[in-house]
Amino acid sequence: MGSINGEEVMQGSNGQGEKILVSVRLRPLNEKEIARNDVSDWECINDNTIIYRNNLSVSERSMFPTAYTFDRVFRHDCSTRLVYEEGAKEVALSVVSGINSSVFAYGQTSSGKTYTMSGITEYTVADIYNYIEKHKEREFILKFSALEIYNESVRDLLSSDSTPLRLLDDPERGTVVEKLTEETLRDWGHFKELLSVCEAQRQIGETSLNEASSRSHQILRLTIESSAREFLGNDKSSSLAATVNFIDLAGSERASQTQSAGTRLKEGCHINRSLLTLGTVIRKLSKGRNGHVPFRDSKLTRILQSSLGGNARTAIICTVSPARSHVEQSRNTLLFASCAKEVATNAQVNLVVSDKALVKKLQRELARLENELRNPGSTSLTSDSVALMKEKELQIEKLQKEVTELTMQRDLAQSQIKDLLRVVGDDMPFIELASLDPHYPKLRVRSSSDFENQTSEAPILSSAHGMARVKSFNASQYSDGYSRSSSGDNLFQLPDFEENLLLKSSSPRLSARVLKVARSDLCQEKIEEEKDEDIEDICRVVRCIEKEVVTTKSNISDFSPNRYTDSTMSSPGGNTPTSGLTVVENGDKESQVLGSPDLAEDKQFNNFCQVLVVPSPNKISPGLSESNTSSSRGLKFTRSRSCKASLMRNLSSNWFEEVEKIENTPPFWFEKHFTGRPDCFQKELSKFKYNSNAEKLSRNGSQNSEQRGATADELKGQNVENPIDKETDENGTLDTRRKGMSCLQSENQLVDQKVSETGLNPIKSAKSVKDVGLDPMLTYEESSLKWSSEFKRLQREIIELWHACNVSLVHRTYFFLLFKGDPQDSIYMEVELRRLTFLKQTFSQGNQTVEDGRTLTPASSMRNLRRERLMLSKKMQKKLSRADRHNLYLKWGIKMSSRHRGFQLAHRMWTDTKDMDHIADSAAIVAKLVGSVKPEQAYKEMFGLNFAPRRTSRKSLGWTSSMKHLL
Ligand SMILES: Nc1ncnc2c1ncn2[C@@H]1O[C@H](COP(=O)(O)OP(=O)(O)OP(=O)(O)O)[C@@H](O)[C@H]1O
Numbered sequence: 001m002g003s004i005n006g007e008e009v010m011q012g013s014n015g016q017g018e019k020i021l022v023s024v025r026l027r028p029l030n031e032k033e034i035a036r037n038d039v040s041d042w043e044c045i046n047d048n049t050i051i052y053r054n055n056l057s058v059s060e061r062s063m064f065p066t067a068y069t070f071d072r073v074f075r076h077d078c079s080t081r082l083v084y085e086e087g088a089k090e091v092a093l094s095v096v097s098g099i100n101s102s103v104f105a106y107g108q109t110s111s112g113k114t115y116t117m118s119g120i121t122e123y124t125v126a127d128i129y130n131y132i133e134k135h136k137e138r139e140f141i142l143k144f145s146a147l148e149i150y151n152e153s154v155r156d157l158l159s160s161d162s163t164p165l166r167l168l169d170d171p172e173r174g175t176v177v178e179k180l181t182e183e184t185l186r187d188w189g190h191f192k193e194l195l196s197v198c199e200a201q202r203q204i205g206e207t208s209l210n211e212a213s214s215r216s217h218q219i220l221r222l223t224i225e226s227s228a229r230e231f232l233g234n235d236k237s238s239s240l241a242a243t244v245n246f247i248d249l250a251g252s253e254r255a256s257q258t259q260s261a262g263t264r265l266k267e268g269c270h271i272n273r274s275l276l277t278l279g280t281v282i283r284k285l286s287k288g289r290n291g292h293v294p295f296r297d298s299k300l301t302r303i304l305q306s307s308l309g310g311n312a313r314t315a316i317i318c319t320v321s322p323a324r325s326h327v328e329q330s331r332n333t334l335l336f337a338s339c340a341k342e343v344a345t346n347a348q349v350n351l352v353v354s355d356k357a358l359v360k361k362l363q364r365e366l367a368r369l370e371n372e373l374r375n376p377g378s379t380s381l382t383s384d385s386v387a388l389m390k391e392k393e394l395q396i397e398k399l400q401k402e403v404t405e406l407t408m409q410r411d412l413a414q415s416q417i418k419d420l421l422r423v424v425g426d427d428m429p430f431i432e433l434a435s436l437d438p439h440y441p442k443l444r445v446r447s448s449s450d451f452e453n454q455t456s457e458a459p460i461l462s463s464a465h466g467m468a469r470v471k472s473f474n475a476s477q478y479s480d481g482y483s484r485s486s487s488g489d490n491l492f493q494l495p496d497f498e499e500n501l502l503l504k505s506s507s508p509r510l511s512a513r514v515l516k517v518a519r520s521d522l523c524q525e526k527i528e529e530e531k532d533e534d535i536e537d538i539c540r541v542v543r544c545i546e547k548e549v550v551t552t553k554s555n556i557s558d559f560s561p562n563r564y565t566d567s568t569m570s571s572p573g574g575n576t577p578t579s580g581l582t583v584v585e586n587g588d589k590e591s592q593v594l595g596s597p598d599l600a601e602d603k604q605f606n607n608f609c610q611v612l613v614v615p616s617p618n619k620i621s622p623g624l625s626e627s628n629t630s631s632s633r634g635l636k637f638t639r640s641r642s643c644k645a646s647l648m649r650n651l652s653s654n655w656f657e658e659v660e661k662i663e664n665t666p667p668f669w670f671e672k673h674f675t676g677r678p679d680c681f682q683k684e685l686s687k688f689k690y691n692s693n694a695e696k697l698s699r700n701g702s703q704n705s706e707q708r709g710a711t712a713d714e715l716k717g718q719n720v721e722n723p724i725d726k727e728t729d730e731n732g733t734l735d736t737r738r739k740g741m742s743c744l745q746s747e748n749q750l751v752d753q754k755v756s757e758t759g760l761n762p763i764k765s766a767k768s769v770k771d772v773g774l775d776p777m778l779t780y781e782e783s784s785l786k787w788s789s790e791f792k793r794l795q796r797e798i799i800e801l802w803h804a805c806n807v808s809l810v811h812r813t814y815f816f817l818l819f820k821g822d823p824q825d826s827i828y829m830e831v832e833l834r835r836l837t838f839l840k841q842t843f844s845q846g847n848q849t850v851e852d853g854r855t856l857t858p859a860s861s862m863r864n865l866r867r868e869r870l871m872l873s874k875k876m877q878k879k880l881s882r883a884d885r886h887n888l889y890l891k892w893g894i895k896m897s898s899r900h901r902g903f904q905l906a907h908r909m910w911t912d913t914k915d916m917d918h919i920a921d922s923a924a925i926v927a928k929l930v931g932s933v934k935p936e937q938a939y940k941e942m943f944g945l946n947f948a949p950r951r952t953s954r955k956s957l958g959w960t961s962s963m964k965h966l967l
Pocket residue numbers: 026027028030076107108109110111112113114115116210212213214215249250251252319
């Protein structure tokens with residue numbers, strides 16, 4: 001769309017790539033040439049070919065062609081009328097159809113350009129007027145303008161003012177000549193008059209070749225606008241507008257030939273330069289539109305840009321002098337013509353739409369679009385969009401069917417599970433959940449139902465695969481304060497943590513004291529203690545504390561000598577324990593972290609403090625509660641890869657990472673690698689299932705692990721007749737209780753055996769590990785009593801081992817708080833005890849273990865423990881009120897006047913392993929500092945065992961990502 005005189009121009013295609021119409025006109029020899037006996041060497045042999053007649057030497061023939069072919073060639077005796085008719089008319093008269101057109105005359109000086117163009121211009125305009133006469137239905141407006149480019153200056157030939165005109169670049173119309181006079185032609189006479197003015201204005205000079213040589217490029221421009229008279233003035237009116245250019249170029253010349261000098265020489269230089277640019281443009285255009293075309297290198301090419309390669313039809317008439325003396329110039333002209341005939345233009349019809357019509361058109365378009373927006377489903381939809389919508393609807397329908405089908409399958413499966421549970425119900429102590437869920441842990445876990453069923457005989461739903469079996473509980477069956485799921489989902493529920501913490505774990509003295517503590521306004525409290533202490537002071541205090549503790553505590557003596565000395569460990573041989581900061585005698589730099597703290601550790605310390613989560617106030621001891629606590633979100637648990645993951649519930653993933661860093665003991669093999677019982681293991685299980693010696697084991701629940709291990713070893717590979725089966729066969733009754741216990745014992749042995757095969761070997765090494773199973777021959781009350789005693793013994797052993805192995809205080813705390821003596825906890829206690837025994841033995845032998853690529857040594861575990869104490873002490877400032885802290889200092893015998901009381905307190909926690917009140921108080925404090933947990937089954941499984949079927953979705957989540965998801 002272009003614009004002419006403020007009106008929009010619609011450009012319609014009129015064919016693409018139309019080549020420039022190129023003709024050659026050969027003039028006759030003029031008088032001067034004849035006078036000097038010049039001969040004509042050029043001959044038009046037909047309407048299209050001109051040849052050089054003179055005999056060429058061999059070398060000339062190789063350099064110059066002798067024949068040139070064009071759209072039309074005109075002999076010397078052809079009239080200008082014929083040249084016009086066959087070489088320009090069609091192109092020129094396109095203007096009346098709304099198509100721009102241009103007619104050039106190109107040639108050397110005195111070759112007849114002006115002679116030719118003058119005739120063509122007049123013939124064209126005359127024909128235009130004839131056309132107008134024949135088309136009365138249209139109204140035509142003819143506007144005429146004329147300019148010349150003289151010495152690279154544009155002049156208005158219709159104005160007496162010789163001031164050079166500027167060329168402007170119009171985005172729509174291209175290059176326009178500013179302030180160029182444009183006369184509307186009234187009639188033919190007016191046109192002739194204007195032509196006379198132009199002729200008079202044009203720069204003409206005399207040269208030796210041409211008495212009236214044109215020293216400038218002349219462009220006569222006629223613009224024609226036409227409109228149908230029928231629609232004039234109404235909305236439907238539109239008009240055609242186009243321009244025809246008549247271009248009479250200055251002649252190319254050789255200064256020597258024109259014998260020019262002074263002004264003429266200067267003119268010749270400008271002429272030749274602009275013609276050279278024209279030649280370059282034509283040559284480039286002839287090779288296509290790739291690359292840069294230097295239209296702007298001369299005013300001539302700037303003005304003619306649209307005529308040469310744009311929206312115009314173009315005809316070029318090359319005039320040639322036949323004289324032999326001008327052969328070189330003639331060849332150049334023909335060469336130019338040859339290039340020009342390869343140039344294509346892209347002329348279009350220029351339809352001018354009036355502003356009024358344009359507004360109407362745009363309004364109609366707007367209304368159509370608005371209608372489409374209002375009714376998107378009606379006419380605006382294309383066939384493609386309708387098809388797409390149908391496809392989407394089909395997909396939705398298919399997905400809905402799939403959802404319905406899956407829902408039905410799920411309901412059916414749930415129904416089957418419920419039916420199965422109902423069938424086995426109270427009559428069967430075990431169900432085989434493993435057969436329902438492939439992810440179900442393949443470990444035989446002793447549950448409280450084991451003990452309850454000791455008094456009632458029930459058939460065993462034996463595990464063909466030796467997998468875990470869990471009793472389906474009724475909540476009413478329990479009276480121990482533990483809640484169980486009554487929905488048959490077999491999830492164990494621990495008692496509320498708050499109850500654990502206050503009523504069971506915390507000592508009465510501590511609870512009583514903290515209850516008396518008035519709540520302080522933490523915002524107003526000045527944190528004057530430790531907060532701004534420099535790290536060296538802290539370390540000195542730590543050393544003092546550790547020395548103090550060491551002098552009062554010496555409970556580990558069987559660790560490898562010369563390895564390390566912890567604040568809680570005595571050095572071998574009764575040597576005076578060294579400072580906890582210089583515990584590694586072999587120069588282990590890492591062990592001296594506290595002695596030479598660096599920025600990294602400080603940063604880690606800060607991170608640790610930041611990620612600790614404050615427990616919910618309504619879940620914590622009132623005496624320890626704070627107002628700014630939180631975390632009451634429920635936990636969806638998953639199987640942990642580490643017992644330390646139990647801390648994850650209320651803590652961020654950063655906390656997890658920190659715990660991993662300071663982890664004193666690694667997750668043990670069972671936690672990390674137990675994904676199910678392999679087939680070979682199942683086979684072994686079936687082999688041992690009815691083993692008489694296992695039956696003996698089941699009768700002797702207090703048998704120590706050494707005995708059990710030995711028995712298991714003895715039994716390995718044996719196939720002994722099962723007396724129970726024998727008895728059953730003989731009596732015709734099934735002693736399910738005894739048989740079940742037999743299976744349990746056998747499986748426990750196999751678990752141990754499997755663990756042993758992996759290198760943990762708790763059976764061989766853990767001589768102190770005792771069998772925590774209950775004697776099936778005892779009554780329930782007797783069994784409970786015995787278990788209670790056994791639990792306390794195990795608990796004490798574990799506490800001692802934690803202490804000896806520098807186990808994380810957080811780990812100790814949660815384990816201690818979670819496992820309160822429920823018989824079903826026996827397996828956890830047993831596994832923990834074996835793990836610790838193995839760890840202690842490893843350390844004592846001077847060995848190290850590698851977990852997750854981390855090497856765990858006594859030194860590293862001690863270092864981590866020290867760091868954990870440091871972090872906990874820092875946490876005290878934030879998590880405990882001033883009053884709470886003061887009460888604790890009093891209770892723990894820390895002088896109020898002493899410095900670094902928080903560190904002192906942190907380094908005393910969990911140190912007196914003989915005093916259960918001290919242990920309980922320590923656990924309560926640590927729990928307070930790191931955040932409480934609502935006791936759920938999840939936490940027990942964090943310690944390595946899983947009672948509930950795992951869910952696939954959880955399985956796919958890493959622990960960190962799981963926590964992020966849950967948090
Ligand atoms: N075809 C022709 N038949 C007869 N005479 C011609 C023809 N062509 C040109 N002439 C005559 O030759 C002379 C030079 O012609 P013209 O001025 O048109 O040349 P030119 O190419 O315009 O020269 P310049 O470039 O110097 O202006 C004129 O006198 C003209 O009448």
